[in-house]
Amino acid sequence: MTDSRSSAAATALSYLPQSRHLATIIPGPRSSALHRERQEQVTDGFGTVLPVFIDRADGGILQDVDGNRLIDFASGIAVTSIGASNRRVGERVAAQLERFTHTCFMVTEYESFTQVAKWLNEHVPGDFEKRTALFSTGAEAVENAVKIARSATGRSRVLVFDEAYHGRSLMTMAMTAKENPYRLNFGPFPNEIVRAASANPLRPANAPASGAGATAGNNDDGASPAGAGVAAAALASVEATLLEHGPDSFAAMVIEPIQGEGGFVVPAPGFLKGLRSLADKYGIVLVMDEIQAGMGRTGTLFASEYEGVAGDITLTAKALGDGVPLSAVTGRAGLMNAVHAGGLGGTYAGNPLACEAALAVFEAFEDGTLLANAQAIEETVRELLEPLVAETGVVAEFRGRGAMLALEFADRGTLEPRPDLVREVSARCHQQGVLTLSCGTYGNVIRLLPPLVISQELLRDGLQVLRQAIIDVAVGQPAREDTAPSFA
Known part of the structure; x- marks a missing residue:
């Protein structure tokens, strides 16, 4: 450097x-x-x-x-984007360790939880009032986003995408596309999960693993006319899937702005904006799973910034605590507050040690x-x-x-x-x-x-x-x- x-x-x-x-x-x-x-x-x-x-x-x-x-x-x-032994993370966590390790935020409160929520509300994409809930793992964040969307909309179905990865819990395994090792031998899975086409420029939707229409070569991120066609075809397929199942039955659509376990697939430009339009058209909550791509990993704080798209709900984890387990669900205030009191939480959700680690991570991003x-x-x-x-x-x-x-x-x-x-x-x-x-x-x-x-x-x-x-x-x-x- x-x-x-x-x-x-x-x-x-x-x-x-x-x-x-x-x-x-x-x-x-x-x-x-x-x-x-x-x-x-x-x-x-x-x-x-x-x-x-x-x-x-x-x-x-x-x-x-x-x-x-x-x-x-x-x-x-x-996870350890700012180093596995970052000094400031160590200092903040050690100081908190001397005060107390845990009280459970649902029992008695502590300021660091609120401060983490405040930073996320201010920095997560979206020009609207936000609220944040903290948890421990990425899978917890995904599952709670689904809970929030269902509570706010009164609907049950969740739309996910080819090549998606959302976690290892029972619900998130159902949302994940890859069979081996994530889903193999673990079914049956929760119902109400529907899978739709993604916009992979190299392997367009519905193309076989081999003999695909794309030709091996440098990824132009879909900027060419062919790339634009990939996004348009995928969006048409997504809308057809919604119409097949009834768009008013979907509470949420959950997408990674860059698909992680699926192969670091950058969707063809226009795809995320098209999903935003479909979500608005049918009253579906758009959830941006930024668990791997967020927190500066792609050169912006959030990967969705590249297309100027904001989710109604955005998920963070992994690098959020630089190795200390912490995840977050940040979204529109009306959505986040639709859940009844006591409906969200977890014994370890937003543990004070993890919150201090996150505040150190935020400090590290201050100078750009x-x-x-x-x-x-x-x-x-x-x-x-x-x-x-x-x-x-x-x-x-x-x-x-x-x-x-x-x-x-x-x-x-x-x-x-x-x-x-x-x-x-x-x-x-x-x-x-x-x-x-x-x-x-x-x-x-x-x-x-x-x-x-x-x-x-x-x-x-x-x-x-x-x-x-x-x-x-x-x-x-x-x-x-x-x-x-x-x-x-």
């Missing part, structure tokens, strides 16, 4: 060198031993991306128990540096990775915004998904000390979620490893077989 973009990083602890370092192979012997213990004690229902145990984290670095320093391109799945960092991250990632679309026959699309970016792997021409390549590329990155994540309906997308405080030098180092891994896999270059540290 250059000097002009370094002020936000000043609030992060600087105990760890911001450089990649391999002391052992990955995973190392201590991590391997701890993983064996984990297998003896923890349910197999929890998966893991990389079986290393972290001892400390700082800035863009995760240091494991074997002394390896890994470059963090995950941020705890978009973090948003500038997100935009600078996008510039660097585009510079190094976007050319792979033309340079290889396996990267079908580069897409995303800010520090929420992705590469989709598919055969050129047919767009047949290649999750096998994603697994191989990720394994090579992990071996070399770069943590990457995958996503997508077909598991064929590598997603990048670096902390907004990562230095440019560290970012470029990790991207070079990823770039080379993709090139090597694309041409069939054998994997390295290092059995000892390869660099200092």
Whole structure:
């Protein structure tokens, strides 16, 4: 990170060198031993991306128990956006810890809950009076948004979209599109959930996984006439779905402005505005699920700002508390107040430690540096990775915004998904000390979620490893077989 973009990083602890370092192979012997213990004690229902145990984290670095320093391109799945050991977060949480850890806001109140709500009411998109309710997890926020919409409208159905992800609770599993691992073996699910087409520029609605009408190439975000056609066709399909089921039966439509687990899909321009118009036309509550894309991740505070669209209700979580569990439902005052007293809440909802963490996060965004960092991250990632679309026959699309970016792997021409390549590329990155994540309906997308405080030098180092891994896999270059540290 250059000097002009370094002020936000000043609030992060600087105990760890911001450089990649391999002391052992990955995973190392201590991590391997701890993983064996984990297998003896923890349910197999929890998966893991990389079986290393972290001892400390700082800035863009995760240091494991074997002394390896890994470059963090995950941020705890978009959670630790201002660093996993941010100084101000630690100070505020520690001070609160000395006063009290919990009272339950529904029993006795505390000011930090109200202050978090006030900030969100002022900053969430929408030129109207707002109210906020705080909870603990993203899934809770989604479920409570549905409750609020049903209470306000007297309707029951909820419209969701292809490639959506909204959580792991029973209701949010029904709203989530991806079967494995999220829905598999867990049904039956709640009724009244209806799925509609999304506006994926690479894979238009109703097109098969392979042989789709789109051609692999750089994502123009739907700005071309073809992209505009994708939005129009998807909106026509959405309205047809509403009419099929009766539009006056829908309480809410819930959409991610950039679909997360579905593959970091940026909808074709005009789609979100079209959904806003449909919601207004039929009296449906438009819910913007900004749980992953919000809180500065895309270079604006909220991803929906790119299209100038405001939800009637907006959901935040993940980066809201920088790792301390907190979620929020912010919406039109009339909607939020439609629920009877006592109808919303939860024992841990808006825990005071989490509220203090959120107030520290808000402070970090005050000077604009973090948003500038997100935009600078996008510039660097585009510079190094976007050319792979033309340079290889396996990267079908580069897409995303800010520090929420992705590469989709598919055969050129047919767009047949290649999750096998994603697994191989990720394994090579992990071996070399770069943590990457995958996503997508077909598991064929590598997603990048670096902390907004990562230095440019560290970012470029990790991207070079990823770039080379993709090139090597694309041409069939054998994997390295290092059995000892390869660099200092």
